[in-house]
Amino acid sequence: MRFLLFVFKFLTTQLVSSIASFIKRGKVSQGDLDVLLLDIENILLECDVALDVAEYLIAQIKNKCLESNLLKKSDIATELRKIFREELILLLSDGEERKWGQRVGKMSIFLVGPQGSGKTTTAAKLALYLKNLGKSVLLVSLDVYRPAAREQLNLLAKDISVDCFEYKGRYIHDIENNATEKSKGYDVVLYDTAGCSSSDIDMMNEIQKLCRRVCPTDIIFVADSMMGQSAVKVSKGFLDYMNITGSILTKSDSDTRGGAILSIRYTTGKPLLFFGTGEKLQDLEKFNADSVAARILDMGDIDSLWQKAQNTLGNNAIEKGTKKLLSGVFTLEDYVEHIANIKKMGGAKKLASFLPGASSRAAEVSLEEGILSKHTAIVSSMTKKERVSPAILNASRKRRIAEGAGVSVRDVNQLLEKFSHMSSLIKNISSNPAHFLKNVQSFLGKK
Numbered sequence: 001m002r003f004l005l006f007v008f009k010f011l012t013t014q015l016v017s018s019i020a021s022f023i024k025r026g027k028v029s030q031g032d033l034d035v036l037l038l039d040i041e042n043i044l045l046e047c048d049v050a051l052d053v054a055e056y057l058i059a060q061i062k063n064k065c066l067e068s069n070l071l072k073k074s075d076i077a078t079e080l081r082k083i084f085r086e087e088l089i090l091l092l093s094d095g096e097e098r099k100w101g102q103r104v105g106k107m108s109i110f111l112v113g114p115q116g117s118g119k120t121t122t123a124a125k126l127a128l129y130l131k132n133l134g135k136s137v138l139l140v141s142l143d144v145y146r147p148a149a150r151e152q153l154n155l156l157a158k159d160i161s162v163d164c165f166e167y168k169g170r171y172i173h174d175i176e177n178n179a180t181e182k183s184k185g186y187d188v189v190l191y192d193t194a195g196c197s198s199s200d201i202d203m204m205n206e207i208q209k210l211c212r213r214v215c216p217t218d219i220i221f222v223a224d225s226m227m228g229q230s231a232v233k234v235s236k237g238f239l240d241y242m243n244i245t246g247s248i249l250t251k252s253d254s255d256t257r258g259g260a261i262l263s264i265r266y267t268t269g270k271p272l273l274f275f276g277t278g279e280k281l282q283d284l285e286k287f288n289a290d291s292v293a294a295r296i297l298d299m300g301d302i303d304s305l306w307q308k309a310q311n312t313l314g315n316n317a318i319e320k321g322t323k324k325l326l327s328g329v330f331t332l333e334d335y336v337e338h339i340a341n342i343k344k345m346g347g348a349k350k351l352a353s354f355l356p357g358a359s360s361r362a363a364e365v366s367l368e369e370g371i372l373s374k375h376t377a378i379v380s381s382m383t384k385k386e387r388v389s390p391a392i393l394n395a396s397r398k399r400r401i402a403e404g405a406g407v408s409v410r411d412v413n414q415l416l417e418k419f420s421h422m423s424s425l426i427k428n429i430s431s432n433p434a435h436f437l438k439n440v441q442s443f444l445g446k447k
C-alpha cells in the first residue's frame, strides 16, 4: 500500500518552517500572529488551495486564537498547532466518510468526473474494496462514446474476479435498461460514466438524465489531485447538474501540492471518501481527516504507520518481534531482520515520514538509508559465530568482513558501535518497559 508521500511535502515543509520561525521570536504580539497567518494563507495559495478556502481556514484559525487567548499561553507553539489541526479536521470532515460502505441495503454508485480523472480505474478499485467487505458487486460501463473504456473496465473486472455488464450497443439508455435488469441480486452496482467537462452541456445533461432515471444511492465525484486551483470550478460545475454525495481524489501519489483536497471538500460540502494512491487496484486508501491533518502539520501519523506495519509484516511477526525485544536479547541477525522489515515497509525515508518532525529530518534520514544497506552487507559477510558473538571480532576478522562487504574497516567499526548502542537501549527497554512507553508517548505528544 502506498501512502500520501508527496501530497503534503511542500505544504508541510513551508508551514512548519513558518511556525518555527514565528516561535523562535520569543515574545510574540498580535501583529506577529497576523503576519504569520498571512504567511500561512500565502503558503496555502501556493499549494493550490483555492482563495475562498484559504481565507475561510485562516479566518477560523484567527477566531480560535483569539477565543483561546493564544498569546497568553505558555506554550504558544503547541497551542497553535492544536488549533490549526482542529480547524483542518473540521474543514476536511464531518465524520460521515467513516460510515461509507457499511450501509445495509443495496447500493448503486455513479462515478462521475472530468476526462482522465481516473473513474474507470477507481470503479475497479472500489469494486475490489467492497468485494473485500463481503459484498457482491456488478460493474457497469455507461461510456458509449469510448468503446475502449468499456473494454478497459471489463479487463479490470476480470483481474479482480468481479462481474462486469458487457453491452455492445451504442445507446446509453439501452445499457442502463439492460443493466438495471442484470443488477438484481447484487449488493452493489457501480456505474462508470463517460468523462466530461462541465462546459459540455449535452454530456452533462445526459449524465443528469441518467442520474434521475437510475436514482443512485451515491454519486461520487472522481477528481484528479493535480487539478489544483481549478478543483473548485470543476466541482461546482458538476454540483450544478447533480447531487454529489462524496468525492474520491486520485493520483495523490503524484507530485501534487495537495490544495485540491481542501478545496473539493469545502466546495462540495460532502465527504472525501478515498484517495487513489497508485495505478494498481489495491492502491486505494480510506480517507482519514485526523491522519491528513497530522501529516500536513508534521505531527506524525502513527495510526497509519501501525496499519502499514500490520499490512506489510502481519500481526504474528509484530508480536514475535515485540516479545523478542522485551526479552532484552538482540543479535546482529535481529538487527538485519529489522533492516529487512524497514525495507519491506518502503524504506527508512518513507517510515520516518510518519513520525513527528519528519520534514526537518529528511536529509538525515536519506543518509541513514544508505548506512542501513551497508550494514546488511557487512553482517552478510560475517560467519554465524561472529553474528551471534560480535565480541570475537578482532582486527583480522574485521578486515576480512570489510573486504567481503566492499566497505572499509571503519564502516565495520561504526556498525559495531551502533549495534552496541542499540543493544544497551533494548536492555534498558526490557528492564523497564513502562518507562519506555511513557517516553514514547511524550515524544508523540500523547502525554
Ligand SMILES: Nc1nc2c(ncn2[C@@H]2O[C@H](COP(=O)(O)OP(=O)(O)OP(=O)(O)O)[C@@H](O)[C@H]2O)c(=O)[nH]1
Binding pocket: 114, 115, 116, 117, 118, 119, 120, 121, 122, 143, 149, 193, 194, 195, 196, 250, 251, 252, 253, 254, 275, 276, 277, 278, 279, 283
Ligand atoms: N498514479 C496514479 N495513476 C492513476 C490513479 N488512478 C488512475 N490512474 C491512471 O490515470 C489514467 C486515467 O485513468 P482512467 O481510469 O482511464 O480515467 P477515466 O477517468 O476513466 O478516463 P476517461 O474515461 O477517459 O474519462 C490511467 O493511466 C490510470 O492508470 C492513481 O491513483 N494514481
